[in-house]
Amino acid sequence: MEQVILASIDPSAPSRTAADWAAHEARLRGLPLRVVHGPPQEVSEAKMVVCGLRPEDVADSQTAGSPLSADVEAAARPFVFVPDDLSGPRRSEGVTLGVDARDPAAAAIDFAFDSARIRGSRLHVVHAWSLPACTAELPFAIPEADRAAWEDQEVQQLADTLRPWREKHPEVPVLEDVVLFTPAQALLHCSAGAALVVVGRRPGAEWRYMIRSLLRKATCPVAVVPS
Structure with a gap:
């Protein structure tokens, strides 16, 4: 099964930055890029999952969709969190x-x-x-x-x-x-x-x-x- 770089995005600026970073990472690794809207549901083919990072994600580790939610803590793949401001x-x-x-x-x-x-x-x-x-x-x-x-x-x-x-x-x-x-x-x-x-x-x-x-x-x- 071919591995992919999976980018989880929404309309926010952090997600656009994350998608750009994921595309660059996919080129470096020679892997396809798959973009999904909303939380990733299936990551079995993912080499890594890339998400945008918002301040509210860090404020409460138990909030659904936050970087430290139970889904992410149990994930079998690396998660990469990309801040909006990389400038x-x-x-x-x-x-x-x-x-x-x-x-x-x-x-x-x-x-x-x-x-x-x-x-x-x-x-x-x-x-x-x-x-x-x-x-x-x-x-x-x-x-x-x-x-x-x-x-x-x-x-x-x-x-x-x-x-x-x-x-x-x-x-x-x-x-x-x-x-x-x-x-x-x-x-x-x-x-x-x-x-x-x-x-x-x-x-x-x-x-x-x-x-x-x-x-x-x-x-x-x-x-x-x-x-």
Whole structure:
């Protein structure tokens, strides 16, 4: 069964922007583009589903038709949410991937490497980390040596996580970035000027909060990839 890029549109400006982005993605991947009006009902043939992103979509994750509705959370295909305003800073073809190096989402990593490969671009991999919980109880500032040691562990963990994909895709240049931010802050900071942000979909309220925060301020398309 031939795969397609599926664009879900309505008369709104975000949908027109999403349709244009989907058409460009279809050309990059050499796949047909299928445009449907309204929520997609059948995505079994879709390589990905592309939708416009409106502020009200992010306001309530339980609203029918919102990016975080139950249908999307259960989908077996990546959903790409395209903001209406893509006219910000000049964008490269670079791809930014958010990854938890201690619990990586393999499907999202596959998707990100493939997206960078077809663009002939760099993949910027961002791993957000936080200080150990015990540091909140310390009566003094964290010694710089301790912080550096913890960060070195995170850097090594990310390198170990990505090694199989870097060996599989030696043609994709990779920038590994370990940052002391929340995941949403890290991705927003590191994706300025990117063509695409990729995140893995996970269950739970913490992930919903992170993706809402990211989509609320996103200035480039965001791909949510099921695990």
